[in-house]
Amino acid sequence: MTSETLWYANRATGAVCLALFTAVVLLGIAVRLRTRLPGLPRFGTVSLHRTLSLSATAFLALHIVFAVIDGYVDITVVDVLVPFVSDYQPLWLGLGTVALDLTLAVLVTSLLRPRIGHRTWRAVHWLAYASWPVALVHGIGIGTDTGTDWMTWLTVACVATVIAAFATRLAHAARAARRTPAALLRTAEGVRS
Numbered sequence: 001m002t003s004e005t006l007w008y009a010n011r012a013t014g015a016v017c018l019a020l021f022t023a024v025v026l027l028g029i030a031v032r033l034r035t036r037l038p039g040l041p042r043f044g045t046v047s048l049h050r051t052l053s054l055s056a057t058a059f060l061a062l063h064i065v066f067a068v069i070d071g072y073v074d075i076t077v078v079d080v081l082v083p084f085v086s087d088y089q090p091l092w093l094g095l096g097t098v099a100l101d102l103t104l105a106v107l108v109t110s111l112l113r114p115r116i117g118h119r120t121w122r123a124v125h126w127l128a129y130a131s132w133p134v135a136l137v138h139g140i141g142i143g144t145d146t147g148t149d150w151m152t153w154l155t156v157a158c159v160a161t162v163i164a165a166f167a168t169r170l171a172h173a174a175r176a177a178r179r180t181p182a183a184l185l186r187t188a189e190g191v192r193s
């Protein structure tokens, strides 16, 4: 493969990663809100979330391999794992590395979930929310295609859907928090009467 082909492959897989990780975040929120997707049984949302997470991780691996084996820029395996030490675009590449490290933590704890328990798994799973915007800023900062029409539309679509889903998630959490004291009160009154 020529360096130019690797560069195109790196950019293409970067865009696919952004789209797939966005879908993973949306589906994660759908799982949490027990949303049933049209045409799928309830467990279908969980399966789709899991399958897309693994697909996104596979594309991320390709994205990284293309960047490392492209001899035109000097990106080492250490640069991939340790944030902000690269000679090439240390800040923007470092953010990609941070997103990768957070993604790996979420992935490993998900695979070990039966052993580590639900609480630990869930605490680490929150990192997925942090990883997504970090990866987004990485792509905007380092990407050759930033500013092109198609990349702008892809970015706007990803940001808009994640903000809408996150707002729904927060509204749901706020409703649940309001309901909890009321339910406790009702239980206490039931005990008294």
Ligand code: HEM
Binding pocket: 007, 010, 011, 012, 013, 014, 015, 017, 018, 021, 060, 063, 064, 067, 068, 075, 079, 080, 093, 096, 097, 099, 100, 103, 135, 136, 138, 139, 140, 142, 143, 144, 145, 146, 151
């Ligand atoms: C979850 C993690 C990541 C996501 C979602 C992601 C996504 C993206 C996106 C959307 C772009 C812009 C592509 C374009 O302009 O066409 C990009 C560019 C790039 N990414 Fe990542 N990335 C991630 C992690 C990494 C990591 C760990 C590396 C380390 C090797 C890396 C290396 C690069 C490079 C070198 C470019 C520049 C390509 C160019 O010249 O345009 N990325 N990434």
